[in-house]
Amino acid sequence: xxxxxxxxxxxxxxxxxxxxxxxxxxxxxxxxxxxxxxxxxxxxxxxxxxxxxxxxxxxxxxxxxxxxxxxxxxxxxxxxxxxxxxxxxxxxxxxxxxxxxxxxxxxxxxxxxxxxxxxxx
Amino acid sequence: xxxxxxxxxxxxxxxxxxxxxxxxxxxxxxxxxxxxxxxxxxxxxxxxxxxxxxxxxxxxxxxxxxxxxxxxxxxxxxxxxxxxxxxxxxxxxxxxxxxxxxxxxxxxxxxxxxxxxxxxxxxxxxxxxxxxxxxxxxxxxxxxxxxxxxxxxxxxxxxxxxxxxxxxxxxxxxxxxxxxxxxxxxxxxxxxxxxxxxxxxxxxxxxxxxxxxxxxxxxxxxxxxxxxxxxxxxxxxxxxxxxxxxxxxxxxxxxxxxxxxxxxxxxxxxxxxxxxxxxxxxxxxxxxxxxxxxxxxxxxxxxxxxxxxxxxxxxxxxxxxxxxxxxxxxxxxxxxxxxxxxxxxxxxxxxx
Numbered sequence: 001x002x003x004x005x006x007x008x009x010x011x012x013x014x015x016x017x018x019x020x021x022x023x024x025x026x027x028x029x030x031x032x033x034x035x036x037x038x039x040x041x042x043x044x045x046x047x048x049x050x051x052x053x054x055x056x057x058x059x060x061x062x063x064x065x066x067x068x069x070x071x072x073x074x075x076x077x078x079x080x081x082x083x084x085x086x087x088x089x090x091x092x093x094x095x096x097x098x099x100x101x102x103x104x105x106x107x108x109x110x111x112x113x114x115x116x117x118x119x120x121x
Numbered sequence: 122x123x124x125x126x127x128x129x130x131x132x133x134x135x136x137x138x139x140x141x142x143x144x145x146x147x148x149x150x151x152x153x154x155x156x157x158x159x160x161x162x163x164x165x166x167x168x169x170x171x172x173x174x175x176x177x178x179x180x181x182x183x184x185x186x187x188x189x190x191x192x193x194x195x196x197x198x199x200x201x202x203x204x205x206x207x208x209x210x211x212x213x214x215x216x217x218x219x220x221x222x223x224x225x226x227x228x229x230x231x232x233x234x235x236x237x238x239x240x241x242x243x244x245x246x247x248x249x250x251x252x253x254x255x256x257x258x259x260x261x262x263x264x265x266x267x268x269x270x271x272x273x274x275x276x277x278x279x280x281x282x283x284x285x286x287x288x289x290x291x292x293x294x295x296x297x298x299x300x301x302x303x304x305x306x307x308x309x310x311x312x313x314x315x316x317x318x319x320x321x322x323x324x325x326x327x328x329x330x331x332x333x334x335x336x337x338x339x340x341x342x343x344x345x346x347x348x349x350x351x352x353x354x355x356x357x358x359x360x361x362x363x364x365x366x367x368x369x370x371x372x373x374x375x376x377x378x379x380x381x382x383x384x385x386x387x388x389x390x391x392x393x394x395x396x397x398x399x400x401x402x403x404x405x406x407x408x409x410x411x412x413x414x415x416x417x418x419x420x421x422x423x424x425x426x427x428x429x430x431x432x433x434x435x436x437x438x439x440x441x442x443x444x445x446x447x448x449x450x451x452x453x454x455x456x457x458x459x460x461x462x463x464x465x466x467x468x469x470x471x472x473x
């Protein structure tokens with residue numbers, strides 16, 4: 001069985017749960033609002049989502065709940081950092097081995113995903 | 122000698138009142154408090170391995186429906202008939218008025234103040250729609266649009282704010298109104314973004330014989346396309362820089378009278394864009410869409426734009442106190458307001 005604790009979904013669930021508990025403990029959020037946010041996350045991020053699917057949903061999470069904007073922003077920055085470096089590294093490898101078409105496909109995929117994220121801004 | 126009483130003497134009895142509502146409420150609160158502590162302990166225990174269960178628990182929180190559930194209310198208590206002056210008024214603080222903005226530098230709210238403020242910001246500045254973005258949310262009300270930054274201490278936001286102040290109203294940019302805590306207020310555009318017009322036109326088109334070029338002409342007339350090019354050149358001349366995000370069509374607004382406005386220049390990903398390149402790119406785009414009679418307006422020299430932008434950024438930085446470790450704004454030097462939160466969570470303002 002795959003270890004779910006490494007998934008992006010698990011990470012986002014954990015971050016939102018922590019955020020809500022901290023806010024509730026400090027009386028920085030109403031019970032109703034916290035309940036609405038939890039409900040929203042549970043319904044928008046079903047349990048069987050892949051990392052790629054979660055990544056596409058993340059930018060829209062703070063559209064209704066500004067409380068989630070810090071989590072959204074963090075993941076978008078992480079994405080920029082992680083995938084950009086990873087893509088460049090893989091492309092260099094492919095070009096080194098004359099796999100030009102694969103390198104081009106990889107770059108295309110990166111920009112496609114980036115453009116989807118950008119459209120949510 | 123007195124005779125023994127025929128009836129047993131009843132002991133003097135104090136009148137026993139039923140337990141008051143205050144006592145009941147206090148007992149309930151005490152009980153809740155104990156349960157609450159345990160609830161938080163249980164949830165924190167699950168956060169490492171089962172965060173989804175925590176979310177389900179939070180989702181199932183029962184929300185109090187009556188005032189009595191939240192406050193200790195005893196209707197038998199006498200109320201003080203003399204109006205009490207709130208403590209904050211003695212310190213010259215007062216509640217922020219709806220839609221109110223201020224002069225000077227932006228005040229940065231953090232942590233608890235920010236949370237309270239964010240919960241009230243829609244009531245203060247919104248009501249007629251809002252737009253969320255990566256950097257902030259714009260709330261609409263009347264003739265005002267109020268932008269509240271997600272990360273008000275980010276230096277890029279200081280550029281945005283200073284630009285809006287300095288160039289608001291120039292080249293069709295929204296006029297600047299004033300600062301608010303964690304954001305600023307500007308003129309509201311009463312139009313539709315090009316992005317929305319394009320989506321609508323292409324999504325609702327059922328005539329398969331229409332070419333992309335024909336649909337584009339229904340979105341923007343040739344005169345409007347020319348007007349957009351002229352606006353961009355005007356933007357370059359008026360502000361001395363490139364816009365940097367003309368591909369983001371939410372930044373181009375068509376007003377009900379057909380007038381074109383542009384807004385929200387880019388700060389983060391300008392790269393090596395130049396005024397001539399930006400204008401030519403837009404010109405080529407429209408040419409490709411079948412606008413054949415457009416003329417390319419004059420714009421500013423490319424080298425000047427790069428230098429102007431650097432100079433502008435330096436000028437902005439001089440008016441900020443920057444945290445040297447995290448490279449974030451700790452304070453705007455010309456701040457004219459102060460904020461605090463009242464005991465009941467209201468956001469209060471004091472003008473210096």
